[in-house]
Amino acid sequence: MDLSQLVQNTVCGGLAAAGFGVLFNVGFRGLTWCAASGALALALRTIALDGGWSMEAASFVAALAVGVAVQLVPSRFPVSRTALHVVGCVPMIPGAFAAKAILGLFAISAQHPVTNETFIASMDNALRVTLIVGALGAGVAIPSLLRVQNDSR
C-alpha cells in the first residue's frame, strides 16, 4: 500500500467534499463533517483499488460505507444525512470519464474512417460512467432505504 497516495487521496477527497459543501450552502458547523464524509469515501476507495478491486466495485464499497456511517448520525446534526451522502460521494462522481466519453464521440464524428481505438475508448468511458454512477447511487441508497423501511414499521 502506497501510504503517501492514500494520504493524498484522503485529503483531496475531504477538500473536494468541503468545497462542494460550501457550494451547496452547508453551514460552517457542517463543513467539517462534509470533509470527513469525503475523506472516508476516498480513503476506502483508494484502499479497495490498491487491493486490486475494479473502480466500480471500489466506488460501491466506499459509497456503501458512507451510506452506513451517515445513518448513524443523529437527526439533530449540523448537516442533513442527504447532504452528507452527496458531498461524500461527489468526489467519486466520474465527471471526467463522462467528459472523455462525450469528447470521444465528438472525435469519432470527425474521423473518416472511424478507428477502433477511439470508438472502444469512448464506449469504455461511457460504460464506466454508467456503472460507477449506478454503484454510487446504490451504495448510498441501500442503507437509507433500509432505515426508511425500518422506521415505517
Add this chain to the structure above:
Amino acid sequence: MPKPAMIRRCESLDAIAILALEFGRLLMEAGSSARHVEEITTQVAIGLGAEHVHLQVNYTSLAVTICAGPDAVTRMRRVGPMGVNETLHRALSDAATRILQGGLTLTEARAELTHLRQNSPSHSGWYVAVSVGVACAAFGRLLGADSAGVAPILFASALGQMVRRQLAQHHINVFVSATAVAFLGSALCGLGARWAGSQTLATDIIAPMLLLVPGVPAFNAEYDILEGHPTIGGSRAIWVIVMVVFMTVGVWLAQGLLGVRP
C-alpha cells in the same frame, strides 16, 4: 404522531394546501428528493389540520389534494429552476416538524415561511468561488493532474464559479451558462497550465468543469427512481445527461482553441 388540535379543523383547507405547496416548492428548488418533498409537505398539511394528504411531485409542478372530514381540496403549484441549498432545506424541515408537533398556527406558519424565504443565510460569492476552486484543484489531483497544474485549476475554477453566479443572476439559460463557464474555465486553465509547464494538460483542462457536474440532481434522480418516483427521477436523469453534454461542449471548444488532444 401527535394529533393536531381540533380547533385547527376550522382553518381553511385551501390556505393549508397553498402553504403546504409553498413548502414543497421551496424544497424542490433547494434540491430535495421527491420523498423528502412528500414527507415534509405532508407534515405541514397534517400539522395544520388535514387528515389525508396526496401529493404528486413532477419536475416543474406540484399538485396536492388534502382532505379533512367530508371536505377536500386540490391545488397545483409551479416549481422554478432547481438548485441546491442545504441551509434552507434544513430550516424548512425544522419548521415542518414544529408545525406537525402543533407548535404553529396557520398564520404563524405562513409568517415563518416568509421569514425563511427572505432571511435564509448563504455564503458570500467570494467564499464560494475560492471553495469551489480548492475543490476542483483537489479533484484535479485525484484525476492525476501534476503539481504545476493545481494553481491554474484553482484560479480558473474560482473565476468560472464567479461567472456562473453572474450568469445565473442575469437568468441566462443554465445549459448555455454551463457551456460558457466550462469553455472559460478550461481555456484559462489550459493557458495557465501550459505557462506553468504542466505535463498533464489534457487532465488539467477537464478539472475546472467539474464544478458544473450536477451531483445532487444525479443522486436525486437515482433516489427518486429507487423510492418509487420514476417520472421525476427520469426527468432529472435526462436533465443531468443534457447538462453533461453542454458542459463537455465547452471543454471541447477549449481543446480546439488550445490544440490539446484528448
